[in-house]
Amino acid sequence: MGDPSQLTRSRETRCDSCTRITPSYDIVNYGSIEGGYRHLCSQCFNKEVAEMAGLTGFENAKFEPVGLVDSTGEVHEFHFRTHLFGTGVALDAFELCGGHPAGYKFQIIGDPEEDLLVLLGRLIEKMRRALSTKHLTDGEHGLQIAEQRVVRGRIEWDDASDGRVPLLVIDGREIGWDEFGRMLMSFEGWQFKLSIADKSEEL
Numbered sequence: 001m002g003d004p005s006q007l008t009r010s011r012e013t014r015c016d017s018c019t020r021i022t023p024s025y026d027i028v029n030y031g032s033i034e035g036g037y038r039h040l041c042s043q044c045f046n047k048e049v050a051e052m053a054g055l056t057g058f059e060n061a062k063f064e065p066v067g068l069v070d071s072t073g074e075v076h077e078f079h080f081r082t083h084l085f086g087t088g089v090a091l092d093a094f095e096l097c098g099g100h101p102a103g104y105k106f107q108i109i110g111d112p113e114e115d116l117l118v119l120l121g122r123l124i125e126k127m128r129r130a131l132s133t134k135h136l137t138d139g140e141h142g143l144q145i146a147e148q149r150v151v152r153g154r155i156e157w158d159d160a161s162d163g164r165v166p167l168l169v170i171d172g173r174e175i176g177w178d179e180f181g182r183m184l185m186s187f188e189g190w191q192f193k194l195s196i197a198d199k200s201e202e203l
């Protein structure tokens with residue numbers, strides 16, 4: 001249990017401020033290498049940042065999970081996390097698999113003085129837009145790039161390759177680099193355009 005990697009992978013951590021047992025995805029390691037880290041839950045972290053930045057208008061909010069349906073009728077359950085940083089507030093939505101964020105992930109950045117419920121509304125609109133499209137379809141030769149020939153996804157770390165090549169998350173599902181390469185080979189000789197954007201940007 002002394003292995004620090006075990007610690008960061010555990011599902012729950014005690015907040016060093018309010019002492020509540022908190023899911024690990026909702027914990028921020030706050031501090032520095034020299035001074036040491038404190039494990040703070042999002043609520044306590046936001047409170048400290050708000051005090052430091054002199055933000056009096058910031059309302060800490062904890063949102064309950066929301067279920068959204070994708071274009072095939074499958075329900076995706078999203079959890080939310082709010083993090084305040086100097087000039088803005090980041091609202092994240094993510095699915096959980098075995099207690100860890102996986103699948104679809106979304107983020108929106110707003111003004112910390114703005115009503116967080118309004119920000120949540122904008123994030124949910126963005127999620128609905130994304131869930132209404134599938135970029136991959138199951139064809140006779142396995143998974144294929146869908147008719148509109150546009151793929152949006154996320155670049156993630158792949159343990160299986162030690163991070164040498166990415167693991168892609170497309171339509172909320174994990175796609176290996178080789179598998180994606182195989183899908184591209186249906187378009188041998190065609191051109192493509194690759195555009196990379198921060199997770200809070202609209203693609």
Ligand SMILES: [Zn+2]
Nearest residue numbers: 015018041044
């Ligand atoms: Zn706390």
